[in-house]
Structures are given as C-alpha cells and as structure tokens.
Amino acid sequence: MRDLKANAIILIAYLLAGIGSFLMAIPPGFIAPVWLPGAIGLAAVLLVGYRALPAIVIGAILLTLPYGLFVLEAGPVSSLAGSAGLALAAALQAVIAKRLIHPGTVSAMSLETGPQLARLIAVGAIFASLCGAALASAWLTIGGFAPPDLDFWTAFARNWAGNAVGAAAVSPVILLLFAKERVSRRRKRNVALVFAILSVIGLATFATTRFNAIEQRREAFATLITEDHIALQERINGARRRLESLHALFAASETVTDQEFATYVAIAFGQFDSATSVHWLVTEDGGQLSQHALLDPPAELVATQARAILVTSDRRVVTDHYFEGLPNLVETTLLTGMLSGTPLFGEGDEAWIGLALPAFAGNTIPATVNDRRRDFRGIAVGTFDISTIISRAFTHEGDDYSFRVSGIGSDGVAPWSFGTLDADSRLTTSLPLAIGDETWLIEFAATDRFLAEKQDWLSWAVIVIGLIFITMLNALALMSTARTDLVQRLVDEKSAEALALSNNLSLVLEHAADAILSVDGNGRGVLVNPAAAHMLGYELDALTGEMIHELIHPVDLQGRPHNRTECPVFQGSPDQSRHSGIERFRRKDGSDFFAEFSTEIIISPDGTTVGAVTILRDITARMEEEADRERFIEQLTRANEELERFAFAASHDLQEPLRLISNFTGLLASRHGDKLDESGLTYLRHTLDATARMQTLITDLLAYGRLNSDADAMNTDVDLTALVSSTLDTLGPAVQAARDHIEIGSLPVVRGNPARLGQLMQNLIGNAVKFQRAGQQAEVRISARDLGKSWEIEVADNGIGIKPDYREQIFKPFKRLHSPDTYPGSGMGLAICRKIVQSHGGMLTIVDNIPTGSIFRFTLPKALPTESGEVGTPSETVDP
Numbered sequence: 001m002r003d004l005k006a007n008a009i010i011l012i013a014y015l016l017a018g019i020g021s022f023l024m025a026i027p028p029g030f031i032a033p034v035w036l037p038g039a040i041g042l043a044a045v046l047l048v049g050y051r052a053l054p055a056i057v058i059g060a061i062l063l064t065l066p067y068g069l070f071v072l073e074a075g076p077v078s079s080l081a082g083s084a085g086l087a088l089a090a091a092l093q094a095v096i097a098k099r100l101i102h103p104g105t106v107s108a109m110s111l112e113t114g115p116q117l118a119r120l121i122a123v124g125a126i127f128a129s130l131c132g133a134a135l136a137s138a139w140l141t142i143g144g145f146a147p148p149d150l151d152f153w154t155a156f157a158r159n160w161a162g163n164a165v166g167a168a169a170v171s172p173v174i175l176l177l178f179a180k181e182r183v184s185r186r187r188k189r190n191v192a193l194v195f196a197i198l199s200v201i202g203l204a205t206f207a208t209t210r211f212n213a214i215e216q217r218r219e220a221f222a223t224l225i226t227e228d229h230i231a232l233q234e235r236i237n238g239a240r241r242r243l244e245s246l247h248a249l250f251a252a253s254e255t256v257t258d259q260e261f262a263t264y265v266a267i268a269f270g271q272f273d274s275a276t277s278v279h280w281l282v283t284e285d286g287g288q289l290s291q292h293a294l295l296d297p298p299a300e301l302v303a304t305q306a307r308a309i310l311v312t313s314d315r316r317v318v319t320d321h322y323f324e325g326l327p328n329l330v331e332t333t334l335l336t337g338m339l340s341g342t343p344l345f346g347e348g349d350e351a352w353i354g355l356a357l358p359a360f361a362g363n364t365i366p367a368t369v370n371d372r373r374r375d376f377r378g379i380a381v382g383t384f385d386i387s388t389i390i391s392r393a394f395t396h397e398g399d400d401y402s403f404r405v406s407g408i409g410s411d412g413v414a415p416w417s418f419g420t421l422d423a424d425s426r427l428t429t430s431l432p433l434a435i436g437d438e439t440w441l442i443e444f445a446a447t448d449r450f451l452a453e454k455q456d457w458l459s460w461a462v463i464v465i466g467l468i469f470i471t472m473l474n475a476l477a478l479m480s481t482a483r484t485d486l487v488q489r490l491v492d493e494k495s496a497e498a499l500a501l502s503n504n505l506s507l508v509l510e511h512a513a514d515a516i517l518s519v520d521g522n523g524r525g526v527l528v529n530p531a532a533a534h535m536l537g538y539e540l541d542a543l544t545g546e547m548i549h550e551l552i553h554p555v556d557l558q559g560r561p562h563n564r565t566e567c568p569v570f571q572g573s574p575d576q577s578r579h580s581g582i583e584r585f586r587r588k589d590g591s592d593f594f595a596e597f598s599t600e601i602i603i604s605p606d607g608t609t610v611g612a613v614t615i616l617r618d619i620t621a622r623m624e625e626e627a628d629r630e631r632f633i634e635q636l637t638r639a640n641e642e643l644e645r646f647a648f649a650a651s652h653d654l655q656e657p658l659r660l661i662s663n664f665t666g667l668l669a670s671r672h673g674d675k676l677d678e679s680g681l682t683y684l685r686h687t688l689d690a691t692a693r694m695q696t697l698i699t700d701l702l703a704y705g706r707l708n709s710d711a712d713a714m715n716t717d718v719d720l721t722a723l724v725s726s727t728l729d730t731l732g733p734a735v736q737a738a739r740d741h742i743e744i745g746s747l748p749v750v751r752g753n754p755a756r757l758g759q760l761m762q763n764l765i766g767n768a769v770k771f772q773r774a775g776q777q778a779e780v781r782i783s784a785r786d787l788g789k790s791w792e793i794e795v796a797d798n799g800i801g802i803k804p805d806y807r808e809q810i811f812k813p814f815k816r817l818h819s820p821d822t823y824p825g826s827g828m829g830l831a832i833c834r835k836i837v838q839s840h841g842g843m844l845t846i847v848d849n850i851p852t853g854s855i856f857r858f859t860l861p862k863a864l865p866t867e868s869g870e871v872g873t874p875s876e877t878v879d880p
C-alpha cells in the first residue's frame with residue numbers, strides 16, 4: 001500500500017517532468033535539451049530505494065510511447081519496442097546511481113557536505129546517465145526509433161547532457177526537500193526558494209532566447225526568400241526580354257528564314273538554359289501559320305508541332321493546338337496585347353512555364369481588342385523548364401524552405417499549382433510573381449531544419465549553461481544552509497548537553513557527602529555545597545565571598561599559628577597544583593573538627609592562580625576510632641606479654657616439682673618395686689609415663705614461649721646441608737633406622753638463627769619418619785628451590801598424610817590428630833615450626849604429596865652476597 005502510494009506520486013512527478021522536458025524540446029532532434037525525469041528517477045531511488053523502479057519504468061513508457069506512435073508514426077510494435085528500451089535505460093540509470101551512491105553515503109539525503117553533493121552529481125547525475133544515455137541512444141538509433149536524421153553520437157550526446165544536467169540541477173533539491181533525515185524547515189524553504197528563483201530566471205532566459213531566435217530566423221527567412229523571389233522574377237523577366245527581342249526581329253522583316261531564326265534564337269537564348277523551346281508563329285492568309293521552332297522542345301510539344309496554331313479568318317485561334325493551353329494564351333495576349341504566361345504540365349513532375357508575346361502589324365499595340373485581332377501578325381512563344389528556372393534562381397530551396405507557385409483563381413482557389421509546400425511549417429510567406437500583366441503567387445514555407453538551426457544550439461546552450469549555473473548556485477545554497485543547519489543543530493545539542501551536565505553537576509554537588517568549596521584567586525568563596533555548609537555550620541549561601549581560609553583553626557596541628565599566606569590557594573604553581581593532608585577546622589559555633597582535605601589549585605595558562613577547589617571530609621570520628629583501637633591494641637599486647645611471662649614462669653616453676661615426682665617415682669620403682677604386686681607396678685609405670693609426657697609438654701611449651709623473645713640473633717648465614725645432617729645425628733633411633741631413606745637434595749645457605757632452624761628441621765624430619773603406617777618404610781626427601789629473593793625448602797614424606805580439613809588446625813599449640821598411644825608427641829612441634837619460620841619472615845604450609853604422604857613447604861631468606869657475588873657457599877657459613 002505504501003509502495004503503491006509512493007509509486008503513484010513518483011509516476012505523476014515523472015510524467016510532469018517529462019511533459020515539461022518535451023515542451024522544451026526543439027525540432028528537428030525532438031530530444032529535450034534537459035531530461036528532467038532522470039532527476040526524478042535518481043531522487044526517487046535514493047529516497048525510497050528500488051521500490052521506485054515500477055514508477056520509473058511505467059513513466060518512461062507512458063512518455064515515449066505516444067511520441068513513437070504519433071510523432072514518429074513508427075507503428076505500434078516498434079513504438080512499443082522503442083519505449084520499452086527507453087524505459088529499460090531509465091531503470092538501469094536509476095539502479096546504477098543507487099548502487100554506486102548509497103553504500104558510501106552516511107547521510108545521502110541531507111547532503112550536508114561538499115563531497116556528498118559532489119558524489120551525487122558526479123556519480124548519480126553524470127556517470128549513471130552516461131550509462132543510461134548509451135543504452136537509450138543505441139536502442140533509439142539501432143532500433144530505428146529515432147527521428148531519421150539523428151545519428152548515434154548526436155543522440156547520445158544530447159541524451160547524456162540533457163539527463164546529466166537535469167539530474168545535477170534538480171535531484172539535490174528534491175532529495176533535500178523530501179529527505180526523511182533531519183533537515184530544518186528553514187533550510188528546506190531557503191533551498192526551495194533559491195531553486196525556484198533560479199529556475200524561473202533560467203526558464204525566462206530560455207524562453208526569451210528561443211523567442212529571439214525565432215524572430216531572428218523569421219528575419220533571416222524574409223531576407224532569404226526575398227533574394228530568391230527577386231532572382232526568380234528576374235529570370236522570368238529575362239525570358240520575356242528575350243522573347244521581345246525575338247519579336248523585334250520579326251517586326252523588322254516580314255520574311256525570316258529558318259536559318260536566320262536559328263541564328264537569332266541561338267544568340268538570344270543560347271545562354272538561357274531553362275528555355276526548352278522557342279517558337280515564332282505567324283498568321284497567314286487562309287489561316288495558315290508559318291512557324292519556326294527551335295531548341296529542344298519537350299516530347300509532348302513535338303508531337304503536336306506541325307501547323308499547330310490555326311487562326312481563323314476572324315483571327316480566332318482554333319482547336320488544333322500547338323500545345324494545350326496555347327489557344328487560351330493567344331487569346332489572353334490578344335485581349336491584353338501584352339505578354340502572357342501559362343503553366344504547362346508534362347508527365348510526372350515535369351512542368352514548364354509557357355510565355356507568349358503577340359506581334360501586331362506596324363509593331364505597335366492596337367488600342368482595342370478588335371484592332372488587335374485585325375492587326376495580329378503572330379506570336380512568339382517560349383517554354384521554360386520550371387525546375388531549371390527555380391534551380392537557377394533559388395539558392396536555398398529544399399534545405400531551408402519548400403515552395404509552391406500557383407495561379408490566382410477568381411474564387412480564391414488556385415486553378416493550378418506547382419511545387420509542394422509544407423503546410424505544417426511554422427513560418428510561411430507568399431509573394432506575387434508578375435507574368436506580363438498577370439500575377440501568380442509564390443509561397444515559401446520554412447523547413448524545421450531552417451528554424452531549428454542556430455536557435456536550437458543557442459537555446460541548448462542557454463539551458464545547459466543556465467542549469468550548470470543553477471547547479472552551482474544550488475550547491476552553494478545547499479552547503480551554506482547545511483552549515484547553518486549544522487551549526488544550529490550543534491548549538492542545540494551542545495546546549496542540551498551543557499544543561500544536562502550542569503544539572504548533573506548540581507546533583508553531584510548537592511548530594512556529595514564530602515564538603516566541596518571553590519574559591520577565587522583571592523581565596524574568597526565562590527561555590528559551597530550543602531555538605532560544606534552543614535559541616536562548617538553555616539547557611540548555604542553564607543560563605544560565598546568570605547575568606548575560606550578563616551575556617552581553618554588558627555593554630556595548626558604542630559601548634560604553630562596558621563598564616564593566611566600559607567593558604568594553598570596562594571601556594572599553587574604549575575608543577576604543584578595539588579595540596580592534601582589533615583587539618584583542623586573551626587565551625588561557626590566555635591567547635592573544632594578534623595578533616596582530610598584535598599585542594600586543587602586552578603592555574604590559568606598564563607600561570608596566574610584563578611582559584612582553587614577544596615574537598616573536605618570530616619574525619620573526627622575516624623580519628624577517635626583509630627585512637628581507641630591503638631589504645632586497645634596496646635592493652636592487648638601488654639596483657640599478652642604478661643600472660644606469656646606468666647605461662648613461662650608457671651611452666652618453669654612446674655618443672656621442679658615434676659622433676660621431684662619423676663625422680664621419687666623412679667626411686668620407688670627401682671628400690672621398692674619388688675614389694676609391689678603386678679597392678680601396683682602398672683600404676684607406677686603409668687605415673688612414670690605421665691610425668692615423662694608432662695615433662696615433654698612443659699619443655700615444648702617453654703621452647704615455644706622462648707621463641708617470643710627477640711633475644712636470638714637472626715642474621716647468621718646457615719648452611720642447610722650441614723644443618724640437616726647434624727640434626728639427623730641428634731634424632732632418635734627411628735630416624736637413625738630410616739637414615740638411608742632420607743634424601744637430602746642440594747640445599748642452600750640461608751640467613752637466620754641456626755638453633756631455631758635446627759629445631760625446625762628436627763621437628764619436620766621427626767614427624768616425617770614418625771607418622772608412617774605400621775610396617776611401611778619411611779621415605780623422606782628434603783629439597784630447595786630458588787624463588788629469586790628467598791629460598792623455598794620442602795620436606796616431603798610418604799607417610800599417612802593430613803586431610804585438607806586439618807591442614808591449618810595442626811599448627812595450633814597442642815593440636816594432635818592421634819592419641820599418644822598410636823603416635824607419641826605433645827602437639828607443640830608444628831606450632832613451634834610455624835613460629836620459627838615466621839620469625840624468619842617466611843610462611844610454613846602443607847601441600848599434598850602424590851600418591852601419599854605430606855609435603856611441608858616454607859621460605860627462608862637468602863644469605864647476604866659475598867664479595868665474589870656468590871650467595872652463601874658452605875665454607876663461609878657457621879656450622880651450627
């Protein structure tokens with residue numbers, strides 16, 4: 001439905017444009033100087049796409065079919081074929097234009113930039129119509145649909161120029177006026193106005209030029225035919241003069257021999273090549289006429305030659321004619337006594353003028369008809385070939401005009417005529433032709449060719465140059481209006497953006513939790529947000545224009561007075577435009593608060609400070625919290641230290657009684673064991689075991705507690721290889737038994753405390769050998785990896801492993817996963833290990849060993865480099 005409506009509109013526009021173009025067309029080419037439908041087609045495909053094609057095809061057929069049928073009279077079939085070809089060319093042109101223009105043009109319709117317009121004109125108007133014109137002209141001239149005298153190149157040139165110029169001048173305007181894109185009404189109106197004015201000027205110039213040209217042609221025609229008319233009249237007069245001289249010959253002598261006649265005629269008519277026969281007919285008594293005939297009479301005349309004219313006794317010419325019409329001619333001459341003429345027609349186009357001149361006795365013309373009949377002595381008759389007369393007189397017949405010579409009948413109807421006059425000619429002139437005292441009429445009709453010559457090219461030039469001019473002015477109008485349009489649009493957009501921005505900024509300022517204050521170059525408040533006013537205890541507008549520096553506490557955090565000159569706004573420099581820190585501020589009511597501030601100094605390009613923006617955050621609460629926290633930590637640390645001291649003292653003091661219990665229980669067993677029965681001995685053994693465990697616990701606890709003291713030096717280079725092997729020596733029988741299965745990789749020299757590191761290795765290796773399944777051979781591997789800044793040491797075993805859930809718990813003091821009966825121990829080993837690694841700045845963790853067992857990993861600092869650059873060779877280390 002939408003398509004139908006669009007197509008209907010396009011079709012109507014196309015037809016109107018076509019009719020307008022035809023009106024501008026000038027014969028004989030009948031090709032419009034400007035083919036406006038091309039412009040409609042181009043604009044239509046660009047506006048609605050290929051949907052416009054049906055309208056273009058139908059429009060082209062409707063325009064050209066009547067032309068073929070009625071102007072060229074080419075017959076229905078070839079007219080239809082011709083217009084179909086032209087329609088195809090029009091569609092092709094539109095498709096090419098659309099394909100080439102559209103992909104590259106972002107905003108094809110608003111033609112906002114010069115390149116867009118240039119592209120439309122170059123590709124859409126000039127190039128696409130080149131293709132259309134080539135096809136159309138080939139179709140026209142090869143298919144024989146064109147006017148007869150139109151060759152391919154002329155057709156092509158006119159078609160192309162007309163199409164291209166029309167499309168270039170008109171399509172941008174159509175596109176702009178009907179574009180869906182944002183084109184302001186003002187711009188549309190301006191462009192339409194400029195185009196309309198220019199078109200009116202162009203058309204007026206075209207019409208004036210054409211009118212002038214027609215006028216000029218009319219004048220040229222008048223001059224031309226006057227010349228030719230005079231020449232014709234002269235020619236006829238010449239014939240008459242020759243006949244008169246012939247007449248003088250016979251008047252002078254009554255008897256003229258054929259020989260004399262021949263000589264004389266040869267002299268008089270020899271150079272007069274239109275004369276076909278010359279006769280001298282004389283009346284004789286008894287009605288006999290003697291005659292001389294010369295030159296080359298036409299066949300018909302020859303056939304009736306002998307004694308052709310009989311004059312009766314009453315001197316009437318009788319019917320035995322020399323040629324048809326002669327009696328009338330003679331009669332006319334007798335009536336007037338003067339030269340008389342008559343047209344003579346032969347076969348086909350052959351025609352002559354017969355001229356007759358009477359001779360009377362006494363060589364004077366008797367006054368009355370009766371006297372003239374009486375004195376009639378003879379008649380000189382000449383026949384002149386009209387074609388030859390005309391061809392000698394007329395210089396431009398045929399090409400420039402057609403003509404007709406006719407007699408004037410009494411009723412206004414020509415009794416006879418010669419020649420074919422183009423009755424449709426737009427310029428005809430008739431002039432009289434004097435034959436004796438008789439008048440014939442000669443009519444001239446200008447040919448289309450004559451009328452079109454010059455005028456055609458002039459008008460074309462006017463139209464084409466005019467349209468090029470229109471195109472250029474239009475382009476200027478399009479682009480200049482586009483610029484104002486663009487500027488307006490830009491202004492609108494930017495204003496909207498600015499408004500949105502300022503709204504956003506107001507929102508930000510209004511809702512910011514931090515105080516925002518901006519000051520001018522003198523440090524006076526320019527803008528203060530509600531948070532700032534609230535923080536400082538002022539009304540919102542109260543701080544505008546006030547010295548903002550006065551809000552800072554008069555004494556700074558170091559107890560020095562705060563000078564106004566120290567205000568950051570006076571300290572700004574291009575390299576240091578930001579100041580931040582913590583400052584004490586004073587509210588309006590005199591109360592103080594601490595705030596973190598950040599000030600950005602605004603420095604203009606010439607280096608002067610034009611103002612500053614400061615953001616304040618009240619940190620009074622935070623500072624109080626921090627002070628509370630620090631106090632709390634201090635208390636906690638103190639309590640912890642006391643607790644540790646107490647635990648250490650307690651375990652140390654517990655050792656003594658425990659040793660006594662252990663010693664005395666041992667003595668009881670050794671000295672009085674024989675007095676005890678079986679269960680008594682068992683109790684004694686349990687007591688001994690428990691005290692031993694208690695002792696281990698206390699020893700380990702003391703060891704753990706001792707690690708808290710920083711007394712131990714941590715800065716010795718320790719060769720781990722030596723450390724591990726000496727550690728192994730100190731370990732119990734289980735380790736000794738597994739010693740062959742303890743693999744010691746190449747271990748580095750690290751920095752730390754040898755005693756603590758020995759303890760660490762002892763615990764880890766001990767555990768690795770201890771936590772094995774019954775009957776399984778323990779396999780332990782100790783290795784190291786360079787992490788760049790530190791060493792990563794790994795102790796891996798094939799033991800029972802540790803479930804992921806317990807991997808963190810087992811580092812807690814006394815945490816054990818088994819009963820002392822299964823695997824003996826205090827549960828302090830790993831806690832001590834972690835503390836040792838931590839005291840070396842590292843971390844101890846557990847990872848899975850595949851397929852079974854555990855891997856303990858920890859980092860230790862590298863030994864300091866020696867002078868040779870090597871890190872910790874064994875020779876330079878302290879052997880623990």
Ligand code: ADP
Binds near residue numbers: 769771818
């Ligand atoms: P203890 O060895 O005195 O029991 P530790 O602190 O050294 O105490 O170890 C805590 C627990 O971690 C042990 O009871 C044991 O369950 C587990 N554990 C430690 N090392 C290993 C190991 N190499 N393989 C398996 N379990 C281990």
